[in-house]
Amino acid sequence: MSRKIFVSAKEVADRAGVSRSAVSRTFTPGASVSEETRRRVTEAAEALGYHVNHLARGLMRNESGIVCLIVSELDTPYRASLIRALTGQLQSASKIAMLINTDRSDDSVDQALRQAISYRADASIILSGMPDRSITDLCLKSGQRLVLINRDEDRDGALMINLNDRDAARRSFIALLRAGCRNFAFANSEAMTPSLMAREEGFRAAGREHGLEVTVERFGSTTYQSGAVLAQRLLTRETRPDAIFCVNDLLACGLMDAARFQFNLAVPSELCVVGFDDIEQASWTSYNLTTFAQPVDRIAAEAVAWLDQATPAQTNSRRLEADLVWRGSVRGG
Amino acid sequence: MSRKIFVSAKEVADRAGVSRSAVSRTFTPGASVSEETRRRVTEAAEALGYHVNHLARGLMRNESGIVCLIVSELDTPYRASLIRALTGQLQSASKIAMLINTDRSDDSVDQALRQAISYRADASIILSGMPDRSITDLCLKSGQRLVLINRDEDRDGALMINLNDRDAARRSFIALLRAGCRNFAFANSEAMTPSLMAREEGFRAAGREHGLEVTVERFGSTTYQSGAVLAQRLLTRETRPDAIFCVNDLLACGLMDAARFQFNLAVPSELCVVGFDDIEQASWTSYNLTTFAQPVDRIAAEAVAWLDQATPAQTNSRRLEADLVWRGSVRGG
DNA sequence: CTGCTTGTTGCACTCGCTTGCAAAAGTAGG
DNA sequence: CCTACTTTTGCAAGCGAGTGCAACAAGCAG
Numbered sequence: 001m002s003r004k005i006f007v008s009a010k011e012v013a014d015r016a017g018v019s020r021s022a023v024s025r026t027f028t029p030g031a032s033v034s035e036e037t038r039r040r041v042t043e044a045a046e047a048l049g050y051h052v053n054h055l056a057r058g059l060m061r062n063e064s065g066i067v068c069l070i071v072s073e074l075d076t077p078y079r080a081s082l083i084r085a086l087t088g089q090l091q092s093a094s095k096i097a098m099l100i101n102t103d104r105s106d107d108s109v110d111q112a113l114r115q116a117i118s119y120r121a122d123a124s125i126i127l128s129g130m131p132d133r134s135i136t137d138l139c140l141k142s143g144q145r146l147v148l149i150n151r152d153e154d155r156d157g158a159l160m161i162n163l164n165d166r167d168a169a170r171r172s173f174i175a176l177l178r179a180g181c182r183n184f185a186f187a188n189s190e191a192m193t194p195s196l197m198a199r200e201e202g203f204r205a206a207g208r209e210h211g212l213e214v215t216v217e218r219f220g221s222t223t224y225q226s227g228a229v230l231a232q233r234l235l236t237r238e239t240r241p242d243a244i245f246c247v248n249d250l251l252a253c254g255l256m257d258a259a260r261f262q263f264n265l266a267v268p269s270e271l272c273v274v275g276f277d278d279i280e281q282a283s284w285t286s287y288n289l290t291t292f293a294q295p296v297d298r299i300a301a302e303a304v305a306w307l308d309q310a311t312p313a314q315t316n317s318r319r320l321e322a323d324l325v326w327r328g329s330v331r332g333g
Numbered sequence: 334m335s336r337k338i339f340v341s342a343k344e345v346a347d348r349a350g351v352s353r354s355a356v357s358r359t360f361t362p363g364a365s366v367s368e369e370t371r372r373r374v375t376e377a378a379e380a381l382g383y384h385v386n387h388l389a390r391g392l393m394r395n396e397s398g399i400v401c402l403i404v405s406e407l408d409t410p411y412r413a414s415l416i417r418a419l420t421g422q423l424q425s426a427s428k429i430a431m432l433i434n435t436d437r438s439d440d441s442v443d444q445a446l447r448q449a450i451s452y453r454a455d456a457s458i459i460l461s462g463m464p465d466r467s468i469t470d471l472c473l474k475s476g477q478r479l480v481l482i483n484r485d486e487d488r489d490g491a492l493m494i495n496l497n498d499r500d501a502a503r504r505s506f507i508a509l510l511r512a513g514c515r516n517f518a519f520a521n522s523e524a525m526t527p528s529l530m531a532r533e534e535g536f537r538a539a540g541r542e543h544g545l546e547v548t549v550e551r552f553g554s555t556t557y558q559s560g561a562v563l564a565q566r567l568l569t570r571e572t573r574p575d576a577i578f579c580v581n582d583l584l585a586c587g588l589m590d591a592a593r594f595q596f597n598l599a600v601p602s603e604l605c606v607v608g609f610d611d612i613e614q615a616s617w618t619s620y621n622l623t624t625f626a627q628p629v630d631r632i633a634a635e636a637v638a639w640l641d642q643a644t645p646a647q648t649n650s651r652r653l654e655a656d657l658v659w660r661g662s663v664r665g666g
Numbered sequence: 667c668t669g670c671t672t673g674t675t676g677c678a679c680t681c682g683c684t685t686g687c688a689a690a691a692g693t694a695g696g
Numbered sequence: 697c698c699t700a701c702t703t704t705t706g707c708a709a710g711c712g713a714g715t716g717c718a719a720c721a722a723g724c725a726g
Contacts, residue, residue, distance in 0.1 A: 005476040008682055019706050024684060034704060049471045051450045055388045055397060056682040059711050075413035084408045087434035099432040101420035118387045138382045143338040224617060257618040284557060285590040286619040341712060352676050357714055367674060389712035392681050
């Protein structure tokens with residue numbers, strides 16, 4: 001059962017009584033074809049169910065239209081919504097997303113980039129992990145664009161999109177201070193990625209500026225489950241925190257649930273919580289979480305716009321602001 | 334800035350002092366190459382950063398290795414986890430996922446399939462929406478495989494994976510009955526997809542069998558927000574339901590939150606709730622929702638296994654069971 | 667030494683498409 | 697009607713790879 005059944009330009013040409021080139025030109029915007037032949041070609045194509053073979057076209061044009069999205073744990077709410085925004089906007093720019101899941105081994109970000117090269121992707125967008133420098137160099141040398149989202153490490157020639165994490169963390173500190181909190185804690189994971197650490201740094205710095213102690217606890221990965229553990233650790237201290245900044249919303253949800261159901265603490269009257277990402281669940285009544293919104297649409301727009309540029313501009317680093325979304329997990333507001 | 338910088342087999346051949354065919358054969362499993370040449374080729378390839386061009390290979394072999402995932406609202410927890418499972422397992426079978434987002438217009442499932450054809454995808458997996466028969470016929474005629482997940486409509490030649498929705502709904506009815514509930518309600522969306530309607534049917538049928546009335550309410554789409562509206566409608570009736578089956582977990586979460594915070598009802602003592610999908614949030618302490626698990630890994634495994642078969646078997650329909658996950662939103666258990 | 671098998675290698679063709687080039691056809695102007 | 701110019705069109709040469717076929721080398725038995 002061979003699969004050579006796709007209809008080719010040749011067949012369309014024969015049926016329309018024109019040359020292969022005519023068919024090709026009909027489907028190439030801006031090529032010179034008379035109205036008459038175009039009509040006959042489109043008609044024949046329609047009848048036969050012809051579709052230009054993008055593989056072959058990509059081969060000739062040296063431009064596949066493929067953009068690789070490299071990501072792990074893609075069912076995480078924030079990741080999923082970013083992927084949704086990216087795929088949507090890529091399609092509007094008539095590109096297509098190839099999704100590479102790097103859940104498995106450790107070097108798999110490198111593996112993913114090799115795949116991207118093999119499929120001659122026009123670009124790769126990295127949402128998780130950080131590839132080896134040698135492989136990113138190979139990508140760039142091969143003329144493949146590279147976008148790093150919230151990765152924060154420097155890679156010449158790549159577009160780096162980051163949030164102003166430090167500043168967001170600082171603003172959250174001030175908000176908590178205004179809410180009357182005095183015992184600050186920071187709940188982090190052990191992932192230690194640059195953006196997570198920047199939030200921690202910003203929060204600590206704000207604490208120092210105001211002469212207030214900040215308890216930092218780190219555990220596991222940035223999941224709901226870790227949030228519960230962090231609650232356990234933080235809320236059993238002799239001086240119980242009355243304000244906790246969680247490095248992301250999942251952690252915050254887990255922590256809040258533990259605080260309420262395990263420690264019988266009321267939010268926000270006894271404990272104020274701030275999260276990060278503004279995932280959908282943050283707006284659910286049970287959590288009603290004050291948090292910082294990841295501007296996923298902005299991020300996607302910046303990435304796609306940069307990919308659309310013929311020649312990448314000099315300044316290839318974007319720092320976006322995360323807007324504070326006030327909800328009920330902090331007093332006042 | 335032309336992008337013709339990818340290194341080709343020719344260059345590797347030159348550097349290794351062999352013919353281009355030798356290079357080709359080195360990267361083709363099972364081809365006849367001597368140890369010596371293979372060594373020289375791999376060495377040269379390594380040095381130059383050569384990667385086989387999958388576009389060209391796909392062109393020759395008439396098999397791209399690409400599988401299209403066609404989906405809308407992919408940031409929905411259930412969809413996201415299915416995508417994660419699929420991409421992971423596809424990669425293990427050395428295929429690669431192309432993600433097509435059909436959020437926009439209405440005919441876009443058809444558009445998506447056209448894209449799939451253009452990229453000569455080996456197969457398309459449809460998670461949302463239902464394409465026109467003419468276009469699915471074109472796919473099949475072109476030799477492209479087609480997998481429909483939870484679509485339930487018949488398409489000869491395609492693999493159809495569905496859950497036993499009716500039976501799950503019936504089991505949930507019985508569970509609620511055993512929990513002592515007597516006023517049953519069914520919360521559905523207006524999406525009216527076959528699988529959602531099958532759940533409704535199953536639940537109603539169970540009601541009839543036991544001679545009990547079932548109140549059905551439908552509203553909006555299957556989201557948290559709709560859940561709140563459905564709660565509003567159901568819980569203000571003269572005889573308030575004490576058992577509600579929600580057609581999916583998002584709806585259930587929204588409904589539970591409304592029930593508790595707006596109507597001050599305790600779950601499960603005053604109201605029992607059952608959901609469907611077993612999204613991660615269902616296990617969160619705030620919800621602790623009894624629900625049916627979508628066997629995403631099984632689904633993905635079935636799909637990938639079928640794609641791996643040289644010739645699709647006769648029986649191309651799978652009906653999987655959704656396991657009931659007992660949690661705290663139903664008394665007893 | 668001959669004849670034959672086994673294993674490697676290169677040539678050349680093919681996949682489906684784009685595009686430069688030159689010929690053909692159409693359009694005006696004189 | 698001829699000339700100069702502007703489309704339109706077909707030819708043919710790629711793009712980067714896989715593969716049947718024949719040539720060739722090596723190994724071995726007779």
